[in-house]
Amino acid sequence: MPLPPHELVLIYEPEAACRRLLLADGHGDRQALEISSYLAQSTDLALEFDEIAAACAQRGISFRPVMLDDASAYLSTVDTARCLVWTLTDGIAYFRGGAAPALARLRGIPTIGSDDTLFALCQDKFRAGAVLKALGLPVPEAGLARDGDWIAPPPESTSGYFVKPNRLGAKIGIWVDSRCDSADKALELSRRIFADYRDDAVVQSYVAGRNVRASFLAVSPAAGNQELGVFFVDSGADFQTMSDSMALYGDTGAGARAEGFYAEPELRPVLAAQPEADRRIREIGAALMRKLGLRDVFSFDLRVEADNTVHLIEFEVCPGLPCFDFRAYCRSQWGMSLAAAIAETAANRLLV
Structure with missing residues (x-):
């Protein structure tokens, strides 16, 4: 009897499900909409599930997107030796995605991404900053x-x-x-x-400087800090606000795009303008991987001053995969579409 195919399970929490829980917990309509917008990448990536499935099929694996509320039941049915779990969104307070890697660990299923303890740490900025400071990293x-x-x-x-x-x-x-x-x-x-x-x-x-996003996806399991994508993110303002973010992604972003209010910030390689800052950022990336345990897929935000002083602001274990900056990273670093990069990353873990 032939073995079932290797399977990539992508677990995601929808915006609408989050909003329902927030409203039931007594949050107002506006606040529930704003808070749930954090999950916009679930809305946006769902439009590409068929493309991801096709890219996975080309590599001999199957793709199964699973809503978070269905994850526990579904993971109890999989062949743990032929399955890989990728958690799309984190969360321990307003969001619940941090439960997904813990469920996978409970079932003994390998995961793409950092240890589930980091899913909790990155959602508490004050505690995360204290840990980063103790590790000798340049946080404000x-x-x-x-x-x-x-x-x-x-x-x-x-x-x-x-x-x-x-x-x-x-x-x-x-x-x-x-x-x-x-x-x-x-x-x-x-x-x-x-x-x-x-x-x-x-x-x-407050720290001065230009905003920088460093993105990482280990399409090759051997990828390290030299495979980081390090870009200035120039929006025309000192910093982006909530209204800026809500105009870019998800349910609210779709309306903004339809009405002509969509404006992506410009991405510029840090290496081209400030090679010393680029070097320092890659050193920070290496430290985050070695000291903190970030792996597979993550991003971190920085401020870079004209004299190459670098400030680490925060890190993210579930970067916005369908966001413009991560797509640009997949194209520039790996020469792949987002769907192909996801499928290739999974295949390089499953088919070994």
Whole structure:
């Protein structure tokens, strides 16, 4: 009797499912829409499931996208020796994707991506920053506030502060005034964050420079920091806000594109303009892999000053695969479409 085909299982949490849970938990309509927009890559990548399936079939493996709520039941049926789990979105608080790699570990199924403990760490910016600092990485000093009270006061900063929710991504809770000059203003912003999202606020010392995104996909299992894609992300502003992000992706982004409000930031290789900064960023990438344990697929955000000073802002274990920057990385580094890069990565793990 022939063996069943090797299978890539992609587990994802839909925006609509997340919104239903947020509304049931008492969040307002606007807040539920904003928070669930973090899962926009699930909406966008679903449009390419057929293309991914075809790319996988060309490599002799099958592709099965599975919604998070169905994951436990489905994983109980697979041949664990011929299956690979790829978790599309993380989450431990407002989102639940961090459960997927844990379910795979419980069943003894190999995964694409970092250890499931890092799925929890990356969703807590304050704790993640403390760990990165302890590992000797160049992260800005930060404090933590809850609804106008300091949990951990930030150090004095002559450059002011940048305030953002602690457990939310995709620029949720980042407004045009999120950069502020005083600790009192930072506490005021923490009250707004708590009122809107019930979240603590990370208060980082503001650091100057251009925004940089470093992306990584180990299409080849031997890939290392030289396979990072390191790009300036120029949006025409000092930083992107929640409204900027919601105009790019998912359910809300589809409406923005239909109405002509879609505008992608420009990507420029850091190597071309600041080779020393590029070298330092790749060293940071190597440290994140060696010291923190990032692997397979991840991204991290930085600020780079004109004198090549590099500031590590945060890391992400589930980068936005269908986002413009990750697609550009797959094309420039691997010469592949997103679907082909996903399929090739999975085949190089399964067919060994």
